[in-house]
Amino acid sequence: MHKSVQDIIKMKKDGKKISVITSYDYTLGSLCDKAGIDILLVGDSAGMVMLGYENTIPVTMDQMCMFTEAVSRARQNSLLVADLPFMSYQVNIDDAIKNSGRLIKAGADAVKLEGGASMAETISAIVDVGIPVMGHIGLQPQTTILSQGYKVQGKTKDTALKLIDDAKELEEAGVFSIALEMVSHEVAEIISETIRVPTIGIGSGMGCNGQVLVIQDILGMYDKIKPKFAKRYLNLSNDIVNALENYKNEVESGTFPSPDNWFSMEENELEKLREEIGR
Numbered sequence: 001m002h003k004s005v006q007d008i009i010k011m012k013k014d015g016k017k018i019s020v021i022t023s024y025d026y027t028l029g030s031l032c033d034k035a036g037i038d039i040l041l042v043g044d045s046a047g048m049v050m051l052g053y054e055n056t057i058p059v060t061m062d063q064m065c066m067f068t069e070a071v072s073r074a075r076q077n078s079l080l081v082a083d084l085p086f087m088s089y090q091v092n093i094d095d096a097i098k099n100s101g102r103l104i105k106a107g108a109d110a111v112k113l114e115g116g117a118s119m120a121e122t123i124s125a126i127v128d129v130g131i132p133v134m135g136h137i138g139l140q141p142q143t144t145i146l147s148q149g150y151k152v153q154g155k156t157k158d159t160a161l162k163l164i165d166d167a168k169e170l171e172e173a174g175v176f177s178i179a180l181e182m183v184s185h186e187v188a189e190i191i192s193e194t195i196r197v198p199t200i201g202i203g204s205g206m207g208c209n210g211q212v213l214v215i216q217d218i219l220g221m222y223d224k225i226k227p228k229f230a231k232r233y234l235n236l237s238n239d240i241v242n243a244l245e246n247y248k249n250e251v252e253s254g255t256f257p258s259p260d261n262w263f264s265m266e267e268n269e270l271e272k273l274r275e276e277i278g279r
Helices: 005-013 026-034 061-074 094-107 117-128 155-175 184-192 215-219 236-252 268-277
Strands: 018-022 039-042 081-082 110-112 131-140 176-183 201-202 210-214
Touching: 005 081, 005 210, 026 039, 026 061, 026 184, 026 215, 039 131, 039 210, 061 094, 094 110, 094 117, 094 201, 110 184, 117 131, 117 155, 131 155, 155 176, 155 184, 184 201, 210 215
Parallel strands: 018 039, 018 210, 039 081, 081 110, 110 131, 131 176, 176 201, 201 210
Antiparallel strands: none
């Protein structure tokens, strides 16, 4: 039985840190699940990491459903949360509920959407139909980059107070957790101590109740963007390129494939074939 939303909420009450990994496919999703990661997040960052977009804005609902289905087939133990992509929930509440339902049908246990107090009514409506929601404040990749670019949030008293108010509004609306992206660590800690639901930090310091990183960043497989908060535990890009170069060289030199890599006929059958061809 996989983890539930209530299990995640209880982890904060019990003082346990929450591990979250953003994953987009069956292969890596299954490895994250096997490692005991608490939450698998199917992020709209798949648009950049998997599809090569410049940002998350072009990502569609169909694409998010495809990625969610793939990861849902992989997980056995983790809670599965999926992002609502840009403009799938901002236009009206009906869209937000319908598209949240699509992600649940695709295998998610909960959805995540960006926005503070302005999204409280939408979140409340989604929760009211029985779909758990993870909030997301601080830097919001779908919209913040349009006006500000990638900047740390909550560095002044006024912006800090706005973030704290946003977190309270989201909690009141019924979220089961809130992602805090690139929030100054002081403000993230205050929010984490102020609200009852868990906070998940993305470059927001260790005062949060959990942390999230993208699997490709952890493994060193995505070189286009290297955010400060993304710690690399491996550098697989170099290893993968080296392996592919070795493969290419062996193909060109004729050392691959070897007898270990091919299949053979029995000798008597081969003789029969040669005789037949000879005639």
